[in-house]
Amino acid sequence: MSVQINLNQPPFSFLDDTQLDWLTSRLDLVFYPAGAVILNEGDASPGLFIIYKGVVEESDQSGEQVFSQYGREDIFDVRAVLESRCKHKYTAIEETLCYLLKAKDFIRLIETSDDFSIYFKTDLGTRQSLVEQRDNSVSEFILARIDEDTIRPPVYVNGQTNLARVATLMHEQKYDAVLVRSGHETGIVTGTDLLKATLMADKGKQDKVADVAQFRLIEVEYGDFLFGALLKMTQHQIERVVVKRDGEIVGLLELMDMLSLFSTHSHVIAMRIEQAKNQQELVVAAKRLDTLIESLAGQGVHVSAIMELITTLNRRLIQRAFEIIFPQRLRNSVCILVLGSEGRGEQILKTDQDNAIILKNEHDREAVKPLLQQLHQALLDFGYPPCPGGVMFINDSWIETTEGWQARVGRWIEASTPDAMMNMAIFMDAEPICGDAQLFYPVKASWQGEDLRTSLALVWFAKQALQFETPLTFLGKIREDHGKVDIKKGGIFPLVHGVRSLAFEHAVDECNTLKRLEILQHKGVLEEDVAQGLRDALLFFIRLRLRQQLEREGENRGLSQQLELDKLRSVDRSLLRHAFHRVKKFKQQLFVHFHMENF
Structure with missing residues (x-):
């Protein structure tokens, strides 16, 4: 039989060619007129249904409570096959054609394909x-993971060894770095370190290697992913890391070795x-x-x-x-903050600029403003478009001293208006990246006081998570607008802001949503399954958005928040619907948790 649905997508793409051919040979095409009951509550399901044409509604037995509707290439009812009985009623809303894979054949595929089984059971x-x-x-x-094939065995020298002997050893061993033992410390010295010490500093060939070694080692664990090691090298601007196993150094991982793989x-x-x-x-x-x-x-x-x-x-x-x-004399007179998704570390493609500045002294304002204009232009050149709301350090309203920002935070919290709460939300995700970070910490402390976290402002703050409706219909389908859905308003913002509200309440210091979820789970604020579900939903939203953003041409594609539903496969629509349901349930939990019924 020629199959008229796409089986080259998950979960069917998890099957090998032989299994897929066998599956195709076992499918039956069944027809249901409009109004026909396909499955009743309590029935033993004949198998797995894949819709070719039509619409099927899932409801309780009376039909009064509707749980969901299914369309082309959607699958039902897996749970009935796995649990041997149907929990809900399934009715054809219009003339419907379905492919049916008998229960025994479905079970056979689950037993013979690990990924196929995992997909349906997790x-x-x-x-x-x-x-x-x-x-x-x-x-x-x-x-790939860090193992014996990717690391170089360590070569040690005593801290008292002179630089000439170390250079000779490195040449003989064809190493660009050796480890240095000095007392109870272990450091590292590279060929570049030796070159700088002898040519650019005042060190001679007979000076001790301990005097030029670096004793703040950056470490990774044996068995970790190579990508994680590459990330550490990038973060610390270094070309090698020390590899440890059970607390002992077992080798060095070199950048050039990794670049040959990546x-x-x-x-x-x-x-x-x-x-x-x-x-x-x-x-x-x-x-x-x-x-x-x-x-x-x-x-x-x-x-x-x-x-x-x-x-x-x-x-x-x-x-x-x-x-x-910025000239050296002014660098410690300011603190540059990135806000929003950049502050949370959740930006991939560049979005609009969200930033602010803290001045050490008010009298530096005029000296700093021309430099901020230059930095703003640099960001434009890098591909960051201006913020439509003006949340940028070139605007006076986002330039303050530490004391000025503390006062402004106090006014925002006292006002508790929607605009004030959104400003507070933006500022809560601030991360200092340039200048003197110490200027920021007193400001951050100003919204972590016990009295503020128990005030009415917290409820008004959290309420912003409910300002956009979850794009699900009464029947549980994705609600679209001319074939599109705003993934930020419908999914990302309510999830991120809801988690941010709980972080505000419990004085969580982290900005990143995934880290906030981890801490809230550890504190017992969120159940493990809730935290994991929100984590999964957020990453799915971001991945799906990134995929469609990368398909678009032109500048500022990172600003697009619209998902085109007709470009999604049935498996992605199913996962998206599932993720939206998690957000909707989370918003209901927020409503109850913050007692919003009176607001």
């Missing part, structure tokens, strides 16, 4: 991970940023970031790892521009 996060891996054909590098060369971009002498060179590096993102996404790198890496590179880009533009 949660949203596991399912989307399976889909993501299969979609992107995950590269061997992404799955074609995206994120560290090369980091080095270009580090070595840039002017803004034009930074612009060249910035323009390579989108290519890097496309490469990482195409290789199947998990979206959370992409977010972390791109956040690291973006912040270093801004820091380097700050160092080029």
